Amino acid sequence: MSGANPFLDPARQADLYGHASRLAGRSNALMRAKTSGRSVPDTIVELVRFHHARAGRLGLVLDIGCGRGTSSVALASLLRPRRVVGLDAALALIDQARERTRHLPGVQVSFLQGDFHRLPLPAGSCDLAVAAFCLYHSPRPETVVAEIERVLAPGALAVLVTKSLDSYRELDQLVATAGLDPHAERHESLYVSAHSGNLAELAATSLDVVTTENEEHTFTFDGHDHIAEYVATNPKYCLAPGLYGNPGALAAVLHESVPDRPLTTRSVITFVVAQPRGGRS
Numbered sequence: 001m002s003g004a005n006p007f008l009d010p011a012r013q014a015d016l017y018g019h020a021s022r023l024a025g026r027s028n029a030l031m032r033a034k035t036s037g038r039s040v041p042d043t044i045v046e047l048v049r050f051h052h053a054r055a056g057r058l059g060l061v062l063d064i065g066c067g068r069g070t071s072s073v074a075l076a077s078l079l080r081p082r083r084v085v086g087l088d089a090a091l092a093l094i095d096q097a098r099e100r101t102r103h104l105p106g107v108q109v110s111f112l113q114g115d116f117h118r119l120p121l122p123a124g125s126c127d128l129a130v131a132a133f134c135l136y137h138s139p140r141p142e143t144v145v146a147e148i149e150r151v152l153a154p155g156a157l158a159v160l161v162t163k164s165l166d167s168y169r170e171l172d173q174l175v176a177t178a179g180l181d182p183h184a185e186r187h188e189s190l191y192v193s194a195h196s197g198n199l200a201e202l203a204a205t206s207l208d209v210v211t212t213e214n215e216e217h218t219f220t221f222d223g224h225d226h227i228a229e230y231v232a233t234n235p236k237y238c239l240a241p242g243l244y245g246n247p248g249a250l251a252a253v254l255h256e257s258v259p260d261r262p263l264t265t266r267s268v269i270t271f272v273v274a275q276p277r278g279g280r281s
Helices: 010-017 020-033 040-051 070-079 091-100 141-151 169-177 199-203 224-231 247-257
Strands: 034-036 060-064 083-088 108-113 126-132 152-163 207-221 263-276
Touching: 010 020, 020 034, 020 091, 020 207, 020 224, 040 070, 040 126, 040 152, 040 207, 040 263, 060 070, 060 141, 070 083, 070 091, 070 108, 070 126, 083 091, 091 108, 126 141, 141 152, 141 199, 141 207, 152 199, 169 224, 169 263, 199 207, 199 263, 207 224, 224 247
Parallel strands: 060 083, 060 126, 083 108, 126 152
Antiparallel strands: 034 207, 152 263, 207 263
């Protein structure tokens, strides 16, 4: 069995996000496998356009847990706010986000390294705050939600996004069957802190929930080599020495252990749109 949940273990963060290439490889493998489900950044933009009274004239937009800047690019290019600020704890990811947004015209985009439990922005300064796939990195996500409420301006919105507890369980089954990690199906979900089942409740600790949307996304990996690209840096699994970060070696074990065939897996993506209490507390 694994020890502490890696998403909640401060000692693991440098290993998980100290090199942007690891997250990029895992994310790219997952996106190549995607067969159904809307683009998450585009869906965030659609929700903002529908629910925000000033969607066409936003001032400051905060992208919390911006990672490699995927959401930041969509927010800047599609909503055209006056300014986008991306925040992340990992400097390596921020460096890549800066590079990806360097040539975006007409919108000021900047990035800060920081702790989302203490957002480095003034109270009431943001017209929109987005926290996509990041709240489950906190052992106390309600503290992050309270900080989001603090920085929201009158009439502002927050969009929170997470995954279901049982996301990608078919991959867990394969990893266990192949002997890569016999306990794979028994490890705690990476998303236990903030998941589809509790996200609205977390939001409601400091915000008024406007709407909640759930959408199943499906992913079909075309075989062991494709699966290995995703699994090799997945922190959920306890892999043998020489396999973590080594898709080639991991694929070789899969080929030796189980028949090579496509694998389909699923995740429910949950979007919560919320606003400050009473429009503004």
